Amino acid sequence: MYVCLCNAITDKTLREAIKRYQPKSLQQLRQIVPVGKQCGKCIRVTREILQEELQHLPLYKEIA
Ligand code: FES
Numbered sequence: 399m400y401v402c403l404c405n406a407i408t409d410k411t412l413r414e415a416i417k418r419y420q421p422k423s424l425q426q427l428r429q430i431v432p433v434g435k436q437c438g439k440c441i442r443v444t445r446e447i448l449q450e451e452l453q454h455l456p457l458y459k460e461i462a
Pocket of ligand 1: 401402403404405433434435436437438439440441
């Protein structure tokens with residue numbers, strides 16, 4: 399599913415970037431993936447996906 403239509407970014411792309419780089423904030427995620435750089439309508443959903451994915455990676459979060 400496309401999360402960011404402006405930049406053609408899917409939820410799969412976001413989830414893979416979060417798993418791989420484990421950004422601790424939306425700001426850090428946006429340095430990896432150019433999500434929300436235009437209209438910004440995708441920010442809310444992106445934040446939800448980030449929180450959801452980070453909850454599934456507790457061990458990695460502690461190591462990083
Ligand atoms: S939908 Fe993501 S910036 Fe517009």
